[in-house]
Amino acid sequence: MDETVKPLRIPPQMSVYADKHNIFHLEQSMLSSLVIDRPEDPISYLISLLRRSSVDIPRVLLLGPPAVGKHTVAKKLSAELRAVQVTTDSLLEGQSELSVQAHQYTLKEQELPTELLVQLIQQRLNEIDCFNRVRLRSDSAFLDFLSIRLLYVLLERSRGKLVDPLTGDIYHRTFIWPVDDTVAQRLEIPSETQLLAELQRYRCEGTGLNSAYQHVLKIINADQPHADIYQQVLAFVRTRRRSITPRILLLGPPGSGKSHQARLLSKKYKMVDVCCGQLLRSVAADGSALGEEIQSYLDDGRRVPDSIVLQVLEERLSRVDCSCSGWILHGFPYDLQQAKSLQEFQQPNRVFFLELTDDVCLERITLRATDPVSGERFHAMTRPAPSSEVTDRLKTRPEDSTDSVTHNLSQYRIHSAVLQAVYPDACHIDADQDPHSVFEALESRLTAY
Template sequence: MDDTLKPLKVPPQMSYYADKHNLSYLMQSLVASLVTSQPDDPISHLIDLLKSSNMSIPRVVLLGPPAVGKHTLARHLSVQLEAVHVTTETLLPDQSELSTLSEQGFAELLVQLVQQRLKQPDCVHQGWILVGIPQTRLQALLLQQAGIIPEHVVLLVAPTNVLLTRNQRRSVDLQTDSNRTSIRSADDIIAGHQERGGLSEEQLLAKLQLFHCEVTGLRSAYRHILKVIDGNQLDTVIYLQALAFIQTHHHFRTPRILLMGPPGSGKSHQAKLLSEKYKMTDVCCSRLLRSVAANGSGLGAEIQQYLENEQSVPDSLVLQAVEQRLSQVDCSSRGWVLHGFPYNLHQARNLRGFQHQPNRVFFLEVTDDVCLERTTLRRTDRVSGERYHTVTRPPQTAVQNRLQAAPDDSAEVMRERLERYRAESAGLQSVFPDAFRIDAAQKSHNVFEALERRLNTN
């Protein structure tokens, strides 16, 4: 076999070092700068770049239909991030002759103007926020070809009736020539959706139709760095969601995530969401032990004895099973999210000695009362295997008689499990002092957003 065709195996220690020092992000940034800037002296360019403080400057694109609030959001983000606010109007103050240009001609002109603007010292050193640019997939592709690649793209969306209502509420102060709209937030961070005004209902509907024709292409062009935000929320909520997203960075290459928390904290559900979005391997310790027990190996036979007798599997066997699983190709190449392990101090210390250590550790924090409510009210359909909750996800009448509660979900068993976790939690936290703590009493999607924010930060 040709040696060049053999799969390359990188020692785990190298991967751990690279993750610890964000080398993947550093190399990506350096190469991207070389390709887009194409300096005559690449070495000097890289040295200057490493010496500069602008490697993590904001490079943001804000998109959305007219009247959705993107210009107001951009102004406030620009103040917070100290980034330059760039719009089509600032690039093209006189748009009287644009109607004579073809779509290709206008796109090329716009990209040329954007290139010139972003090369100015303020954009180079402070970063930039492009608002409403690009407007079409063609413009997006031309921007990419020109080396203008944002790190974050925010797409604001809102129902048509909401946009029409906002447009009707706008008024123009004849003395100051500034646009105003109603203020929906009690917070002073954002004083209303202030945007360009003056569109008739027919003009707005025409622009909305054009936007809807192009938005699918724009989503596709920026799908890996895109966040869609509901523009029909309080202004502060929109602002904080956008700011939290923009302040995240995709620093690590292969995620190795450890989720810990009491039973009922939502570890399995959040692991499922993370594995689905980031294509990482979901490693549940209890499922893993059952899988190993069924595979016919020597280790599996030992584990099977304990499972059959409903006894706890010894730490030594659990550690072997987990370490073998994390060493497999899918985990090393795609990353993993581990939950249900470790559940005592001995296991935690041994995990720290694994070659494949976690690079993100989270404690999902929630009270015992919430855990009991979540678990003791769970029910499973014996026929479909579908899980329900009598309060948060009640079943249909047709399946009521098929539901049953798992023995481990009884209040007595859950209280014992919670007591064991609380007794071990201080030791677990001492092994992972840099772990993130997440309020898991929130709604599931809020917990997931909190995990994502910390997943992509230093």
């Protein structure tokens, strides 16, 4: 490792304390609030924010394109949780000077200025009922803490949207039809021009919204029955009272796809992908004294001693990116002693076993080979080489030979039962399916913790 650059490290004890008391999540939320609200007196603002945050009341923001179902979900949540629902229309119903000023824009059919809308929201959220009850906002992006974004809605679904002009309630020709015939008769079709404009605006702003709320974001596929959507939202609101920094172990036999799934999880959830083998090779190449020692083991094909592996892992997992964003570790632990040693300085809170039979593992690994010219990896069954010329020059790594893989599988089976005893609450995932299905299974269990 570069001795001239000292990465910021957080001692394991501090990391555990911060996780227990939700420090990192609180820090991210406070920073997000500062950036959004930009108060004149940041210190007083943060003190007020901390006082409000001491009460475990979720603040919910629903984001999504037009006709995705935000209004319907917000209305049901409001009734279920006895929540204060905040919409643009409700903000205009007030009698304050700001509300009257905003109402003038609506009379002229002009869009509310962003600054005025923010002031209206801040004014409403500072009222006593919003301090003591859940706050819901369903049509903009000026709130923090708990965000739910609903995506993937077809335009045809939007065209089925109907509005009750008396109550403002949203209905749909196919999905949500009013029980009362009187209500059904007075429904109106919203302007499609306005709908398309709102959709285009959301698409322009969607990436920024995703980035602003990534630490508290829950993405739900809204192209499904609205009752299913609501149940997912409600479950998330009820269970996500505090953020637990993920410390994930991916365990499984060779060829089960641990590295691939770790990359997918890391990319989507911004966690740090820590592959033990790759980490050792990285340290070996940095020119440090420890790196030279590790390189000597790698050159001779010997196993790097546990004491060195643990030293490298402890240093990496205690860096601030791992402590704040969480990590996914694979390639370690290998046996009972390594698992016990890991527990001494980092305790994983999510453990997954990727299950695969030996026959499938052998097929996945022994039939793959690398083109030394392009560096691409091919597989005799799932991704054959494009030509006989490429096939003739393919090279198989020694560790991918049948004898080597069979030995590694045998060793894994010996230790896997013990590792399962160390992690009795681990989730077992069927890895004998396409990578996307495996990822979905991992993801569903990841958010269920």
